[in-house]
Amino acid sequence: MKLRAALLAFTLLAGAAEAGPVLMISLDGLRPADVIEAKKKGLNLPNLTAFLQQSAYASGVKNVLPTVTYPDHTTLITGVWPDKHGVGNNEVFDPTGKNLQGWYWYAEDIRVPTLWDAVHEKSSVVGSVGWPVSVGALSIDYNVPEYWRAQNAEDLKILRAVATPGLVGKLEKETKVPLGALFGEDPVHDVARTAYAIQIIADNKPEFMTVHLVSLDNYQHEFGPDTEKSKQALESLDADVGKLITAAKAADPTVTIAIVSDHGFAPVHAGVYLNQAFADAGLIKLDEHGKLVSWDAYPWNAGGSAAIVLKNPNDEAVKAKVVEVLKKLAADPNSGVARFIDKKGITERGGAPNAAFWVDFKIGYSGSSSFTISKAWTLKGTHGYFPDNKEMRATFMIAGPGIKAKKLGEIDMRDIAPTLAKILEVPLPKADGKPLF
Numbered sequence: 099m100k101l102r103a104a105l106l107a108f109t110l111l112a113g114a115a116e117a118g119p120v121l122m123i124s125l126d127g128l129r130p131a132d133v134i135e136a137k138k139k140g141l142n143l144p145n146l147t148a149f150l151q152q153s154a155y156a157s158g159v160k161n162v163l164p165t166v167t168y169p170d171h172t173t174l175i176t177g178v179w180p181d182k183h184g185v186g187n188n189e190v191f192d193p194t195g196k197n198l199q200g201w202y203w204y205a206e207d208i209r210v211p212t213l214w215d216a217v218h219e220k221s222s223v224v225g226s227v228g229w230p231v232s233v234g235a236l237s238i239d240y241n242v243p244e245y246w247r248a249q250n251a252e253d254l255k256i257l258r259a260v261a262t263p264g265l266v267g268k269l270e271k272e273t274k275v276p277l278g279a280l281f282g283e284d285p286v287h288d289v290a291r292t293a294y295a296i297q298i299i300a301d302n303k304p305e306f307m308t309v310h311l312v313s314l315d316n317y318q319h320e321f322g323p324d325t326e327k328s329k330q331a332l333e334s335l336d337a338d339v340g341k342l343i344t345a346a347k348a349a350d351p352t353v354t355i356a357i358v359s360d361h362g363f364a365p366v367h368a369g370v371y372l373n374q375a376f377a378d379a380g381l382i383k384l385d386e387h388g389k390l391v392s393w394d395a396y397p398w399n400a401g402g403s404a405a406i407v408l409k410n411p412n413d414e415a416v417k418a419k420v421v422e423v424l425k426k427l428a429a430d431p432n433s434g435v436a437r438f439i440d441k442k443g444i445t446e447r448g449g450a451p452n453a454a455f456w457v458d459f460k461i462g463y464s465g466s467s468s469f470t471i472s473k474a475w476t477l478k479g480t481h482g483y484f485p486d487n488k489e490m491r492a493t494f495m496i497a498g499p500g501i502k503a504k505k506l507g508e509i510d511m512r513d514i515a516p517t518l519a520k521i522l523e524v525p526l527p528k529a530d531g532k533p534l535f
Contacts, residue, residue, distance in 0.1 A: 117523045118352035118499060121299070121307045123342055124174070124229070125335055126167060127315035127481065128359035128493045129323070130158050132332060139324065142333055145340035149357060149495040154504040154534070158491030161361055161511045163449040163456065164400035164482045165490040168202045170360035170511065171230040171310070175212045177515035177529025179448025184209040185231055186450025191407055193396040203245050205235035213306060213515055214238050216524035222305035227295040228280070229308045233260045240265055240298045242280070242291075244310060254278055269294050272301070283316035285334035292338040296345040303349045306522060309342060311335055315363075322478035323363040354498025354521050358514060361481040364402065364489040368475050369466040370434035370459050372397040372404055372427075377469055379423045381416065388469060395420050398453065399465040401482025402490075405444075405453035420455060427457075434463030447485070458484040506534060 134150065134157070136143045149155055161170050162179050164187060172185040180186045185202045192200065205212075208231060214224050218237035225240040226232055232243040242261045246253045254277055258266045266277050279290035288311040295309045313331045321327040339357065346353045376382045376395060383391040394416045398405040406424075408416055427435040438457045439447075449456055459465060464480040466472065483490050494506070494514060498521070512531030519526040520533040 117521065118354060119303070119305045119307070119346070119350050120354045120356060120498075120518050120522055121342065121346045122174070122309070122356040122358060122518065123339060124171065124308070124310045124358050124360065125314055125332075125339070125493070126310065126312045126360055127318050127363050128332070128335075128357075129362040129489075130156065130491055130493050133493065133495070139329070141329055143336040145336045145343065146357065146495075149497055152503055153355075153495045153497035154501055154506055155495040156493070156506045156509045158488070158508045159359075159494045159511050159514070160508060161485050161490060161492050163444070163447040163485055164403050164405075165361040165485050165487075165492075166400050166482045167315070167360050168230045170492065172202075172208060173511050174358055174360070174514055175214065175229075175308070176208065176210050177512045177519075177526055177531040178210055179512065179530070180450055181445070181448045182210055182528075182530070186452070187398060187400050187405070189399075191396075191398050191405075191452065193393055193407075194390060198247075200247075202231050203233045203243070205232055207231065210528040211526065212237070213518060213522070213524070213526065214308075216519060216526055217306040217522055220305075220522075220524050222522075223302055224306050225295070225298040225302060225304035226308040227298065228291050228310040228312070230310060232308075238262070240302055240304065242266065242269070242294055246281075251278070254281060257281070269297050273297050283312050285313045285331050288313045288335060288338055292341055295342060299342075299345045299349050306518075307346070311338060318363045318479040319477060320479075322365050324365075325478075328479075352499050354496065354501065354518075356514070356518060357493065357495040359493040361492050362488075362490045363479050363481055364461045364483065364487075366462055366464045366475075366477050366480045368434060368463050369468075369472060369477075370404075370463050371466050371468065371471055372399075372406075372457065373467055373469050374471065375423055375427060376420075379419060381419060381423070384469065395454075397457075397465070397467070398450075399467050401464055401480040402461075402487075403456060403458045403482050403484060404465045405450060406438075406455040406457065407452055408454045411452075411454060417454065424455065424457060434459050436460045456484075458487075461487065461489060501535070509534065 169180045214237040273293045317328045317331040381395040427433040517534045
């Protein structure tokens with residue numbers, strides 16, 4: 099006992115975390131300043147702002163190319179960039195539309211070990227609610243993944259089918275919350291997700307639990323960042339966070355709580371129509387009804403940026419034509435195109451290997467997959483810009499036994515998974531990041 103006490107004292111002095119369970123809560127679209135400057139912004143966030151005094155926290159997290167939900171969330175649980183983990187965007191590249199705008203929902207697309215895998219292999223319990231790219235993740239013992247298809251009531255049958263067998267029915271009975279209450283992106287739906295996560299924690303005491311809450315992201319897209327609606331969503335999320343922390347501490351007082359986000363946000367007022375520009379240049383061919391006939395180069399939209407994929411990556415003539423189009427757009431102050439990078443630049447940033455070029459839009463512009471310019475732009479906020487844009491910085495705060503209150507400065511998103519792996523005492527050898535403590 100004396101030796102254990104001495105070791106614990108050393109751990110506390112060193113500022114390192116003692117092994118114990120970890121709860122990672124992702125608040126999609128949470129910007130660091132939303133918490134750090136909450137009072138200045140008129141936000142009442144008692145649970146989140148408590149981390150500023152009680153935790154180690156980053157002034158910003160530099161995330162991945164592109165700064166969108168699914169690639170970032172996969173980096174959060176692997177410690178590598180998209181070129182290695184395999185999730186290059188939200189939507190799978192699908193110019194012909196045969197996949198019906200399908201996303202990277204399936205865990206089998208992840209090419210490297212995850213934190214879920216590492217904890218499960220330790221024979222410890224893993225739980226998750228709403229985490230991206232988690233459908234079919236065999237290492238999650240209690241899993242209600244994020245998934246949809248037709249975005250109607252029939253999708254509830256699919257979600258019930260892809261969740262851990264029998265889990266949804268059990269949660270519905272225990273929480274009195276029907277599965278349909280989770281199906282949406284408003285604050286009330288995050289309240290329901292929180293209820294399911296709390297029940298999983300109470301029933302199963304997972305060693306590692308991941309929870310993804312989405313209403314802030316949704317409201318910032320629909321109404322814009324820093325609007326009253328977005329502030330209301332964030333204040334509702336703060337209450338959800340408080341409930342999750344209380345439940346996690348009740349299950350195990352030694353729990354470590356990590357609050358993360360995937361990306362920041364920027365207000366938007368106009369669109370960028372790369373598809374139309376590529377069609378005008380003959381790189382995309384449409385029939386008289388506007389349907390795709392063929393393509394040599396096609397934009398892969400990611401909100402504030404877009405990858406350019408070539409049908410034949412070795413076609414030098416097509417490459418030259420793409421460069422000509424992109425240079426012309428970048429030189430036009432009204433196009434919304436800020437810059438573009440080639441294959442070398444994409445490789446340096448760890449972007450998807452199938453992209454030949456990547457176009458960064460000006461802050462305030464968002465990509466459109468339409469071939470017709472819209473006269474009424476409705477989207478009010480977006481993300482997806484290059485990760486070196488400060489507006490895209492994500493959030494990281496962590497509190498638990500042995501973690502000293504500390505300002506970490508700006509960190510690399512790849513360091514988060516190795517940090518949690520060290521706390522959980524599990525290996526993550528494929529990670530490129532390093533533990534922060």
